[in-house]
Amino acid sequence: MEAASQRIRExxxxxxxxxxxxxxxxxxxxxxxxxxxxxVSASLSDPKLVISGKVGLIPKGFNLExxxxxxxxxxxxxxxxxxxxxxxxGTAVNIALTMxxxxxxxxxNFPWRRSCMVFxxxxxxxxxxxxxxxxxxxxxxxxxxxxxxxxxxxxxxxNMIVARxxxxxxxxxxxxxxxxxxxxxxxxxxxxxxxxLSAPIMAVLVLFYAVYHWNSYxxxxxxxxxxxxxxxxxxxxxILVMNQSDNVMMDSIEMDTSKFLVAEGVKYAxxxxxxxPILMLYPFLQKYxxxxxxxxxxxx
Amino acid sequence: xxxxxxxxxxxxxxSARKKLGIRNNWDYLxxxxxxxxxxxxxxxxPMYGVQLAFKRFNPALGITSSPWIGxxxxxxxxxxxxxxxxxxxxxxxxxxxxxxxxxxxxxxALMFNEIRRExxxxxxxxxxxxxxxxSTVVFVxxxxxxxxxxxxxxxxxxxxxxxxxxxxxxxxxxxxxxxxGSDIWRxxxxxxxxxxxxxxxVDPQLHESAQIDGASRFKRIIHVNLPxxxxxxxxxxxxxxxxxxxxxxxxxxxxxxxxxxEASEVISTYAYKTGLxxxxxxxxxxxxxxxxxxxxxxxxxxxxxxxRYSSSSLF
Numbered sequence: 001m002e003a004a005s006q007r008i009r010e011x012x013x014x015x016x017x018x019x020x021x022x023x024x025x026x027x028x029x030x031x032x033x034x035x036x037x038x039x040v041s042a043s044l045s046d047p048k049l050v051i052s053g054k055v056g057l058i059p060k061g062f063n064l065e066x067x068x069x070x071x072x073x074x075x076x077x078x079x080x081x082x083x084x085x086x087x088x089x090g091t092a093v094n095i096a097l098t099m100x101x102x103x104x105x106x107x108x109n110f111p112w113r114r115s116c117m118v119f120x121x122x123x124x125x126x127x128x129x130x131x132x133x134x135x136x137x138x139x140x141x142x143x144x145x146x147x148x149x150x151x152x153x154x155x156x157x158x159n160m161i162v163a164r165x166x167x168x169x170x171x172x173x174x175x176x177x178x179x180x181x182x183x184x185x186x187x188x189x190x191x192x193x194x195x196x197l198s199a200p201i202m203a204v205l206v207l208f209y210a211v212y213h214w215n216s217y218x219x220x221x222x223x224x225x226x227x228x229x230x231x232x233x234x235x236x237x238x239i240l241v242m243n244q245s246d247n248v249m250m251d252s253i254e255m256d257t258s259k260f261l262v263a264e265g266v267k268y269a270x271x272x273x274x275x276x277p278i279l280m281l282y283p284f285l286q287k288y289x290x291x292x293x294x295x296x297x298x299x300x
Numbered sequence: 301x302x303x304x305x306x307x308x309x310x311x312x313x314x315s316a317r318k319k320l321g322i323r324n325n326w327d328y329l330x331x332x333x334x335x336x337x338x339x340x341x342x343x344x345x346p347m348y349g350v351q352l353a354f355k356r357f358n359p360a361l362g363i364t365s366s367p368w369i370g371x372x373x374x375x376x377x378x379x380x381x382x383x384x385x386x387x388x389x390x391x392x393x394x395x396x397x398x399x400x401x402x403x404x405x406x407x408x409a410l411m412f413n414e415i416r417r418e419x420x421x422x423x424x425x426x427x428x429x430x431x432x433x434x435s436t437v438v439f440v441x442x443x444x445x446x447x448x449x450x451x452x453x454x455x456x457x458x459x460x461x462x463x464x465x466x467x468x469x470x471x472x473x474x475x476x477x478x479x480x481g482s483d484i485w486r487x488x489x490x491x492x493x494x495x496x497x498x499x500x501x502v503d504p505q506l507h508e509s510a511q512i513d514g515a516s517r518f519k520r521i522i523h524v525n526l527p528x529x530x531x532x533x534x535x536x537x538x539x540x541x542x543x544x545x546x547x548x549x550x551x552x553x554x555x556x557x558x559x560x561x562e563a564s565e566v567i568s569t570y571a572y573k574t575g576l577x578x579x580x581x582x583x584x585x586x587x588x589x590x591x592x593x594x595x596x597x598x599x600x601x602x603x604x605x606x607x608r609y610s611s612s613s614l615f
Binding site (some may be wrong): 017052 | 327342343352363412429431436437442463530541587
């Protein structure tokens with residue numbers, strides 16, 4: 001195709017069209033990038049200049065005070081620790097259960113394959129709603145414990161279907177057959193055939209689930225009571241959305257205006273501090289999740 | 301035994317597979333049973349609780365023994381002054397989302413597909429995906445920092461041009477616009493992945509022959525690329541319709557304030573507030589159930605339309 005398009009000369013109209021396309025994409029990419037760069041530069045600038053609108057893409061009145069305040073705050077660290085803990089344990093549970101479900105569903109000789117699929121898919125479109133869920137979590141004794149954030153969301157049906165499709169399309173039936181003839185059981189097949197061959201799909205699942213855990217706040221908001229259990233997002237919510245940054249600012253500031261300024265600066269810094277880990281991770285995993293989405297797209 | 305031996309030579313391969321298959325089936329259960337248990341407890345369990353919509357919940361009695369009150373909760377919902385408002389808000393925000401932010405990822409994917417320089421394409425894509433990885437809380441935080449009344453970034457810029465500040469976040473008039481606009485900013489890149497993936501499956505020979513026939517780039521997009529990814533578009537559209545009433549209430553909840561509540565209260569946020577804040581469990585469940593039923597009706601309708609007018613459908 002590449003060679004063909006070079007052989008046939010681009011017409012005038014095509015070149016104009018292509019130029020317009022490039023310009024549009026350029027504008028779009030800038031529109032997406034600009035706010036992100038602005039937040040970075042605002043976090044490094046003097047809050048006074050930020051508020052008066054004098055900061056553009058380059059930091060002005062460089063100072064790191066906002067970052068210092070963020071790092072000095074012990075609740076941010078508690079949040080970080082909890083989020084990492086929930087993300088690691090939660091993702092491990094997610095992956096284990098998702099693969100355990102995907103494997104039998106991908107096997108043609110599993111007799112209840114179709115009925116299981118129907119049973120699982122219904123839950124994608126119908127759910128009990130927020131109150132029955134809340135009562136269930138409470139009755140199971142999960143209220144105010146980290147398991148309330150992990151167990152109710154242990155499997156995502158869409159992800160399980162993606163994993164199933166991956167196993168179906170990449171692992172050849174004949175591999176299983178020859179393994180069976182050698183006396184291999186399905187359990188053994190899972191550990192010595194399926195798991196070693198599913199590294200790409202597990203990378204996709206890790207990304208999807210880890211991002212979910214890292215970013216979720218709603219479950220934590222309704223199920224957790226102790227501040228020591230709060231994930232990072234709940235502290236961020238207080239600072240960014242509810243404007244309750246008193247404890248981040250420490251108590252030593254007396255004047256109201258400077259208090260306000262510090263609070264504004266802290267907002268930008270806290271955005272950077274909380275988003276950098278996940279933003280750093282994803283370019284490395286990009287090729288995997290594009291592949292994963294592709295599998296989902298073709299046979300979803 | 302002899303019967304089996306007779307049939308065996310006909311297709312050794314097939315019968316071997318079947319026999320081994322049946323013998324080995326039990327151990328699949330070890331994998332699937334925990335999964336089924338999860339669904340029974342955490343997905344079908346709450347469905348059992350849906351009966352609360354028809355009950356007056358009494359904590360001392362629990363879900364099963366609380367007294368039935370028929371459709372009282374629904375009558376209260378339909379009679380409430382809030383009802384028309386939350387239904388309208390939900391529909392407005394969703395229709396805007398379906399007709400404005402749904403096509404953009406498709407256009408984006410078609411444009412990306414025209415870029416032939418792989419490195420450039422990858423860089424652009426990386427940038428457009430980035431906002432998707434920002435958490436909802438941080439995302440709403442950024443919206444607030446940019447759009448607040450007096451010292452938000454956008455209003456500062458407007459001020460430089462002598463335009464009066466716009467109350468983006470504190471007036472009901474702007475809520476749906478801000479919601480949908482920010483949704484486009486955050487999700488367009490990510491949502492385009494699926495269409496880019498579909499485009500990579502377009503047969504290059506179709507393009508070659510169209511080119512030989514003298515089709516321009518634009519014509520090839522319309523007559524080759526678009527029809528080829530149509531099934532994916534249809535499926536995504538149906539799924540979008542199914543999600544129509546659910547919305548991302550997590551985000552709306554964060555963007556709400558007492559000044560824009562008139563335009564920002566949707567069915568799902570209303571269910572959250574009546575249920576978990578006012579502890580009106582039965583009523584909230586009724587609101588949730590109403591939401592769910594509309595969802596399913598829309599999903600089935602979209603699926604039916606798709607089935608009639610195109611070859612692809614969800615089920």
